[in-house]
Amino acid sequence: MQTPVNENATKNARALLNYLSDTAGHAIITGQHTQTNYMEEAVYIREKTGKLPKLRGFELLSYSLNINYEGASFECLKEIYDNRGTLDTAMRWAKESDGIVTFTFHWFSPLGGHDKSFYMEKTDFDASRVLDEGTPERKAFYHDMDALAELLKPFCDEDIPILWRPFHESEGTWFWWGAQGPETARELYKLMYEHFTRKHHLDNLLWVWNCPLKEGYPGDEYVDVISRDIYLESYKPTDYADEYRELIENTGCHKVAAIAENGYLPDITRLAESHIPWAYYMTWSREFCIGEQYNTVEHLKELYASDYAISE
Numbered sequence: 001m002q003t004p005v006n007e008n009a010t011k012n013a014r015a016l017l018n019y020l021s022d023t024a025g026h027a028i029i030t031g032q033h034t035q036t037n038y039m040e041e042a043v044y045i046r047e048k049t050g051k052l053p054k055l056r057g058f059e060l061l062s063y064s065l066n067i068n069y070e071g072a073s074f075e076c077l078k079e080i081y082d083n084r085g086t087l088d089t090a091m092r093w094a095k096e097s098d099g100i101v102t103f104t105f106h107w108f109s110p111l112g113g114h115d116k117s118f119y120m121e122k123t124d125f126d127a128s129r130v131l132d133e134g135t136p137e138r139k140a141f142y143h144d145m146d147a148l149a150e151l152l153k154p155f156c157d158e159d160i161p162i163l164w165r166p167f168h169e170s171e172g173t174w175f176w177w178g179a180q181g182p183e184t185a186r187e188l189y190k191l192m193y194e195h196f197t198r199k200h201h202l203d204n205l206l207w208v209w210n211c212p213l214k215e216g217y218p219g220d221e222y223v224d225v226i227s228r229d230i231y232l233e234s235y236k237p238t239d240y241a242d243e244y245r246e247l248i249e250n251t252g253c254h255k256v257a258a259i260a261e262n263g264y265l266p267d268i269t270r271l272a273e274s275h276i277p278w279a280y281y282m283t284w285s286r287e288f289c290i291g292e293q294y295n296t297v298e299h300l301k302e303l304y305a306s307d308y309a310i311s312e
Helices: 011-023 040-049 074-083 086-096 127-131 136-157 182-199 241-250 268-274 297-305
Strands: 031-034 055-059 100-104 162-164 205-210 225-230 256-262 278-283
Touching (some): 011 256, 031 040, 031 100, 040 297, 055 086, 086 136, 127 136, 127 182, 136 182, 205 256, 225 241, 241 256, 268 297
Parallel strands (some): 100 162, 225 256, 256 278
16 A cells, blocks of 8 residues: 555545555556547557557647747647647546546646747757746746646546656656756656645645656655656567666655556566566557557557456
8 A cells, every 4th residue: 555645635546546556566557648539549459459448648738838839830730739628538538437547748838939849959948947936937837837737626626536747758858847957857846746736736646757767756755656658669578677677776666666658568478477566557649559560469469358457
């Protein structure tokens, strides 16, 4: 049993964390990310396996307040328009199923930027200045957080627990929140935790940290689930044991652990033998799920047919 770091966590948030804790090492929860309201990845999985993932990841990028539409690329605009309304979709799915909801937020930079400005190459937003009182960056950061909190509030009102994973992949410099180093992302995460729990009382959130670096870890008092994203250069059958050991060595060894994003599916046979305690995995969207560029239908069927895999 694991207790949420937020002492005011709701009944269902506590129950979900206990469920993840009880599952890890005994089974793995199947997960799939989607960026669209029509959730084509879930349709594909059901068509190929007859089952559905227990955990579903929803994208919130279109809810960014500072999207610069002028001069935006077709790819950027399509991603925004396809993503609109996903909070309603997530709410409906959560009520109609017994599945688990997790949110990913590719946050367009709160100030300045163009095109896909969650990428550092598309903005000059300096996240380290958020940590300084009185800066325009800090004001914009809190402005966006307040708006986001209001969007998340209906899930709290319904006590729908959310695996909340902000500032993901801060071991890299490709996103603005990680561009100034994992230490800065760590502090942004702590600011958000304090703001969301103490001001907005979003007590349905379970806090998922997503970075395998020791210097980036916010501390056990801020994290419910430790996680990392794993994209191998080429396929190999693996239970991701090495990645698990590195993660727990650098973060909280007594926390539930998860593969928050993956390209290639974990090998379910190896997992069932090793019992590496990943609570869940979440395959990324589109071509990482659909088609056989990354994961074959054979591997997909094998995983979902296994007694070690928990599906819907």
